[in-house]
Amino acid sequence: MLFGEGGFDLIKFLTSPEWYPSSNSNPRYGILALILGTASVSCLAVLISVPFGLGAAIFISEFCGPKLKEGLKIVIELLAAIPSVVWGFIGLTLMKGIIESVFGVPFGLTVLNGAIILALMCLPIIVSISEDALRAVPDSYREAAQGLGATRWQLIYRVLLPAAKNGLLAAVLLGVGRAVGETMAVLMATGHAVNIPIDGTPPYFHALDSVRTLTATIAAELGETAQGSPHYRVLFLIGIFLFCITFTINLVADLVVRGIRKE
Amino acid sequence: MVATSQNPSKIRIENLGVSYGADPALRSLTMDIPRNEVFGIIGPAQSGKTTLLKTLNRTIDLVPESSVKGSVYIDDEAVVDAPEPVPAKSLTRHGLRDVCGYRRRIGMVAPLPVGLPMTIYDNVAFAPRQAGVKERGQLDEIVERCLTQAALWDEVKDRLTTLGTKLSGGQQQRLTIARALSHEPEVLCLDEFSIAIDPVTTMRIEDVLRELQSEMTIILVTNLVQQARRLARQTAFILNGELVELDDTEAIFSGEANDPRTNEFVSGIFG
Amino acid sequence: MFQETQHVKRKKRAERTAQGVFLGMTLCMVLPLIAVVGFLIYKASPVLSIDFIMDAPERGMRAGGIWPAFWGTVCLVFFSVIIAAPVGVLAAVYLHEYAPENWFTRMVNLAVFNLAGVPSIVHALFGLGAFVLFAGLGKSILAASLTLAIMTFPVIIESTKESLAAVPRSFREACWNVGATRWQTIRGVVLPNSTSGILTGIILEVCRAAGETAPIMFTGAVFFKAVQGGDVFAYGPMDQCMALSMHLHTISTQVPGVPEAIPFATAVVLLGTVLVVNATAIVLRVIIRTRKKW
Numbered sequence: 151m152l153f154g155e156g157g158f159d160l161i162k163f164l165t166s167p168e169w170y171p172s173s174n175s176n177p178r179y180g181i182l183a184l185i186l187g188t189a190s191v192s193c194l195a196v197l198i199s200v201p202f203g204l205g206a207a208i209f210i211s212e213f214c215g216p217k218l219k220e221g222l223k224i225v226i227e228l229l230a231a232i233p234s235v236v237w238g239f240i241g242l243t244l245m246k247g248i249i250e251s252v253f254g255v256p257f258g259l260t261v262l263n264g265a266i267i268l269a270l271m272c273l274p275i276i277v278s279i280s281e282d283a284l285r286a287v288p289d290s291y292r293e294a295a296q297g298l299g300a301t302r303w304q305l306i307y308r309v310l311l312p313a314a315k316n317g318l319l320a321a322v323l324l325g326v327g328r329a330v331g332e333t334m335a336v337l338m339a340t341g342h343a344v345n346i347p348i349d350g351t352p353p354y355f356h357a358l359d360s361v362r363t364l365t366a367t368i369a370a371e372l373g374e375t376a377q378g379s380p381h382y383r384v385l386f387l388i389g390i391f392l393f394c395i396t397f398t399i400n401l402v403a404d405l406v407v408r409g410i411r412k413e
Numbered sequence: 414m415v416a417t418s419q420n421p422s423k424i425r426i427e428n429l430g431v432s433y434g435a436d437p438a439l440r441s442l443t444m445d446i447p448r449n450e451v452f453g454i455i456g457p458a459q460s461g462k463t464t465l466l467k468t469l470n471r472t473i474d475l476v477p478e479s480s481v482k483g484s485v486y487i488d489d490e491a492v493v494d495a496p497e498p499v500p501a502k503s504l505t506r507h508g509l510r511d512v513c514g515y516r517r518r519i520g521m522v523a524p525l526p527v528g529l530p531m532t533i534y535d536n537v538a539f540a541p542r543q544a545g546v547k548e549r550g551q552l553d554e555i556v557e558r559c560l561t562q563a564a565l566w567d568e569v570k571d572r573l574t575t576l577g578t579k580l581s582g583g584q585q586q587r588l589t590i591a592r593a594l595s596h597e598p599e600v601l602c603l604d605e606f607s608i609a610i611d612p613v614t615t616m617r618i619e620d621v622l623r624e625l626q627s628e629m630t631i632i633l634v635t636n637l638v639q640q641a642r643r644l645a646r647q648t649a650f651i652l653n654g655e656l657v658e659l660d661d662t663e664a665i666f667s668g669e670a671n672d673p674r675t676n677e678f679v680s681g682i683f684g
Numbered sequence: 685m686f687q688e689t690q691h692v693k694r695k696k697r698a699e700r701t702a703q704g705v706f707l708g709m710t711l712c713m714v715l716p717l718i719a720v721v722g723f724l725i726y727k728a729s730p731v732l733s734i735d736f737i738m739d740a741p742e743r744g745m746r747a748g749g750i751w752p753a754f755w756g757t758v759c760l761v762f763f764s765v766i767i768a769a770p771v772g773v774l775a776a777v778y779l780h781e782y783a784p785e786n787w788f789t790r791m792v793n794l795a796v797f798n799l800a801g802v803p804s805i806v807h808a809l810f811g812l813g814a815f816v817l818f819a820g821l822g823k824s825i826l827a828a829s830l831t832l833a834i835m836t837f838p839v840i841i842e843s844t845k846e847s848l849a850a851v852p853r854s855f856r857e858a859c860w861n862v863g864a865t866r867w868q869t870i871r872g873v874v875l876p877n878s879t880s881g882i883l884t885g886i887i888l889e890v891c892r893a894a895g896e897t898a899p900i901m902f903t904g905a906v907f908f909k910a911v912q913g914g915d916v917f918a919y920g921p922m923d924q925c926m927a928l929s930m931h932l933h934t935i936s937t938q939v940p941g942v943p944e945a946i947p948f949a950t951a952v953v954l955l956g957t958v959l960v961v962n963a964t965a966i967v968l969r970v971i972i973r974t975r976k977k978w
Contacts, residue, residue, distance in 0.1 A: 389805065397802075540862035
């Protein structure tokens with residue numbers, strides 16, 4: 151049924167890059183390009199947001215006075231409150247213009263655009279959970295290190311980060327979960343091309359290509375698909391696949407977080 | 414009020430065993446507590462004293478994973494009657510059913526003072542209101558009577574709308590006693606009531622207890638030797654969930670008690 | 685005079701560098717917020733006014749205002765709150781105050797936690813399948829609100845549980861000791877002292893629901909509906925409606941020739957409403973925390 155022959159082939163569904171669901175003669179439902187679209191945007195987003203998020207968490211937790219801490223926490227909450235469609239709109243307008251002028255590409259809706267927007271969306275979660283994890287490290291560790299004459303940087307690098315690594319890992323995982331599940335922002339910011347941004351030509355990872363993610367595909371195509379048709383069912387199947395991925399990520403993150411709360 | 418029986422013991426405990434999960438807190442305790450006097454209980458930490466009090470007022474029902482075996486009678490009425498161990502939350506099938514009505518027959522004062530986050534007036538009126546007393550005049554009378562009995566009325570009578578949590582530790586402990594008295598208990602349990610309050614307030618509360626014992630049975634868990642000697646005629650020594658010895662207070666603290674463990678513990682308290 | 689050694693000087697420099705680096709990273713969080721808000725307001729200024737909110741769109745959304753979308757969002761949020769808030773709060777009270785510690789309770793807690801992490805598009809698919817199709821509600825405000833309610837209620841449960849847990853156990857024990865039932869204790873002491881936290885949690889979740897697009901796209905929100913400007917009776921529960929979030933998406937991606945200021949102004953109205961309500965809830969929370977009763 152799904153590839154011109156009888157029966158549904160799960161392996162082909164997951165590994166074929168040919169996504170042509172609306173072709174009348176030979177509809178094909180391979181989601182590899184979409185999976186790689188999601189993966190490339192999410193990974194790049196996490197790669198950008200983790201260092202900045204961690205840095206901000208360290209600043210808030212170790213270098214800040216209480217009033218500034220309260221103020222920064224309010225900033226984080228406000229940043230987290232921005233709706234995803236507004237972020238997508240920013241990607242469509244401001245970020246598109248920036249990328250086009252900085253990199254000289256003709257079309258600024260790319261993996262990089264989506265990744266930067268997603269990074270800004272994931273920052274609040276990464277910062278607050280990392281800050282929780284750093285705060286959970288007992289003060290006795292800090293006092294011991296200071297007693298040995300360590301600078302703040304040494305304290306952070308050698309004592310706090312290793313001690314908080316469970317919580318920091320949970321923060322990263324939850325950020326990944328958020329990035330993978332995001333719909334509207336990537337729909338508007340990454341363009342609409344079903345495309346694999348990785349191939350044999352340098353620079354191997356074409357961050358300036360347009361891609362489409364799993365989430366964006368569902369959002370973009372569900373409205374135009376006939377109810378009950380194979381295309382319709384495949385979109386629901388993608389939804390189940392997404393649910394499984396985010397469920398697993400959240401489950402692992404929860405186990406890790408439960409681990410720090412027990413200590 | 415339940416009709417009092419002729420039995421000189423207010424509370425009879427027979428083979429009481431309580432466990433939290435697999436850890437036994439009380440082992441086969443058998444004890445009689447006489448009526449209308451102060452009865453002392455001493456023992457080291459984790460020996461089961463608080464568990465005993467919780468079983469007496471049936472708040473053991475609310476502790477998860479706990480199980481109870483044995484019997485407890487108040488005035489010959491079965492509060493707990495479980496020949497085989499049963500989970501504490503199903504004690505309503507093995508003892509008194511109207512647990513909340515029963516709990517109002519027992520007053521409980523915990524070690525750390527607790528003022529509820531409401532006005533002083535509402536703190537003392539809380540229990541009568543839950544029991545159905547609605548008329549303002551009646552509540553006023555109850556509040557004044559209990560705060561007077563608890564030696565707190567003079568200090569707070571002009572500020573009954575202050576939050577209970579804003580009082581000092583000693584005042585909050587007296588407020589707790591007033592709350593406990595507001596439902597006219599037959600038995601008043603005090604679990605190391607003086608550990609978090611100043612000596613002057615402690616003395617005032619001890620005077621209160623001396624006055625109250627003619628009206629109710631008072632169980633005083635304490636590790637202050639002088640306090641037990643001042644107030645309790647009889648004292649029980651509980652160790653590791655077992656009753657080691659029950660005797661006149663003077664005999665327990667004399668250093669020549671029947672059980673060597675008692676002498677060892679008592680000499681430890683003396684330091 | 686104590687002279688600093690080279691070693692100490694180097695340490696101090698490293699310390700200052702580290703502080704500067706982390707400060708810089710923190711600014712990367714603060715500056716985008718200011719830049720985003722500023723950029724949007726700047727580009728939206730030609731058309732921003734009260735009339736913009738109160739008027740209906742004209743000329744195929746290339747002029748006029750956004751009233752039907754604004755009011756549609758208000759209706760959706762209203763219906764989803766009156767469904768999710770009572771259910772969420774009561775469920776949280778049960779889970780925190782009554783539920784015994786067994787495998788069933790653990791499963792429920794796990795399910796609530798995972799529901800909170802489900803992507804919004806999956807909520808959309810669920811809403812489509814369960815409310816629009818299976819329950820036969822069709823695309824309607826009711827179906828969309830139910831979908832939004834399912835999306836917001838796990839977070840309402842979690843934040844209510846946190847507010848309940850903030851009330852010390854000693855208060856509950858003191859109430860039980862004087863013979864109060866569990867419900868009398870909850871009603872008399874626990875709930876009155878956690879109401880502010882519960883309300884803050886609900887308000888914050890409501891803001892999130894107002895900004896969501898995917899869950900309403902297929903369950904009740906439409907591209908266009910002819911509605912008079914300022915009409916508050918425009919929508920009934922079984923009608924379809926326009927919504928601010930969906931409107932922003934539509935006019936910025938699917939309608940050609942819209943003057944630039946209009947989508948920016950729509951974004952400002954949506955973002956502005958969400959941020960103002962959020963900030964109010966946060967400030968309220970700070971004020972309440974400083975006026976603690978214990």
